[in-house]
Amino acid sequence: AQSVSQHNHHVILSEAASLELGCNYSYGGTVNLFWYVQYPGQHLQLLLKYFSGDPLVKGIKGFEAEFIKSKFSFNLRKPSVQWSDTAEYFCAVTPYAGNMLTFGGGTRLMVKP
Amino acid sequence: NAGVTQTPKFRILKIGQSMTLQCAQDMNHNYMYWYRQDPGMGLKLIYYSVGAGITDKGEVPNGYNVSRSTTEDFPLRLELAAPSQTSVYFCATSQWTSGYTDTQYFGPGTRLTVL
Numbered sequence: 001a002q003s004v005s006q007h008n009h010h011v012i013l014s015e016a017a018s019l020e021l022g023c024n025y026s027y028g029g030t031v032n033l034f035w036y037v038q039y040p041g042q043h044l045q046l047l048l049k050y051f052s053g054d055p056l057v058k059g060i061k062g063f064e065a066e067f068i069k070s071k072f073s074f075n076l077r078k079p080s081v082q083w084s085d086t087a088e089y090f091c092a093v094t095p096y097a098g099n100m101l102t103f104g105g106g107t108r109l110m111v112k113p
Numbered sequence: 114n115a116g117v118t119q120t121p122k123f124r125i126l127k128i129g130q131s132m133t134l135q136c137a138q139d140m141n142h143n144y145m146y147w148y149r150q151d152p153g154m155g156l157k158l159i160y161y162s163v164g165a166g167i168t169d170k171g172e173v174p175n176g177y178n179v180s181r182s183t184t185e186d187f188p189l190r191l192e193l194a195a196p197s198q199t200s201v202y203f204c205a206t207s208q209w210t211s212g213y214t215d216t217q218y219f220g221p222g223t224r225l226t227v228l
Contacts, residue, residue, distance in 0.1 A: 009153065034216070043203065044156075044219040090155060099144060099163065099209065100171065101217060103155040 002027035004093050006104035013081050014112050021076040021107050023065075023091030030096040033074040035065055038106075039087045047089070050074065051096075061085070083113045115139055117220035119204050125226045126194040134189040134223050136204030144207045145187040146171075146217065147179065149200040156203065162187055163209070194227045201225070 005024045013019060025031065035047040048059025055067040065076045074091060091104040120135045138145065143164045148156040148171075158171030162181040176198060178190040191198060201224050205217040 004155075006155075036219075043221045044205075046216045049216060100158055100161060101146075101156075103148075103157075105153055105155040 002031070002093055002095065002102045004091055004102050004104035006089075006091055006107050008107045009105065010108045010110070012110045012112065015083055016080050017111075019076070019078040019081045019085070019109070021089055021091075021109070023074045023076065023104060025072050025074070025091075025093045025102075027072075027093065027095060031093050032096055032098075033065075033067060034092040034094075034101070035059065035063070035074070035076050036090045036092060036103075037087050038090070044090065047076070081109075081111045083111045085109060086111045117204055117206055117218055119202075119220035119223050121223060122221070123224045125228060126191075127228060128194060128196065130194050131190070131192050132194070132225075134191070134202055134204075134225075136187045136189070136220060137185050138187075138204075138206045138218075139185065140206055140208075140218065141184065142206035142208045142218070143184070144209055145181065146205040146207075147177070147187070147189045148203045148205065149173065149198075150203060150222075151200050159189065159202075191225075196227050199225060199227045 003026045007022045033050040036044045037047045038044045050057045050067045058064045088106045090106045092101045117138045146161040147159040157173045160179040162168045204220040207217045
């Protein structure tokens with residue numbers, strides 16, 4: 001079975017700082033990868049996803065993630081965070097042709113104004 | 114379109130009570146899921162369904178039951194509630210497309226406390 005690790009449980013940044021959240025997965029085959037975000041008091045919504053093609057994918061609100069197959073990683077980045085990015089971020093993986101997502105434990109990001 | 118709706122939003126149960134968490138979707142998606150979210154643990158899959166009449170266990174199914182009689186509805190039943198079932202429960206849907214499951218769309222969640 002696959003697993004997902006998010007090593008940063010809590011991150012605190014000031015506005016305009018750069019962000020990188022780590023995500024590593026364990027699965028030997030082809031995978032589909034996702035980042036979801038949960039803003040305070042709201043439900044999860046998709047930030048971006050990778051299925052195939054260019055390993056650098058861009059999502060909403062200026063976020064991007066890079067799939068590095070050799071490192072089993074799918075790190076999330078944003079060049080300059082805003083206070084409104086305060087949220088919990090979840091990385092998730094499913095085997096290609098699989099029907100179940102496996103989520104990481106989440107990273108709580110707090111952006112100080 | 115409402116998307117994915119869940120009721121109730123909040124509920125407090127006593128140990129041993131039962132309840133059903135409701136989930137409905139108007140997206141005509143074939144896949145539906147139930148997750149529980151515990152602090153620091155991410156989301157754990159309880160049950161999922163690939164279509165009406167078909168359900169299967171996820172990672173943490175014990176203490177729960179599901180049914181799927183229609184495409185739209187996927188209720189989650191808790192029998193004999195226990196404090197360990199205190200959690201936030203999310204329902205989600207997705208569409209199986211050309212051999213893989215695409216983005217999951219989540220409902221707003223039900224916060225359940227068992228005392």
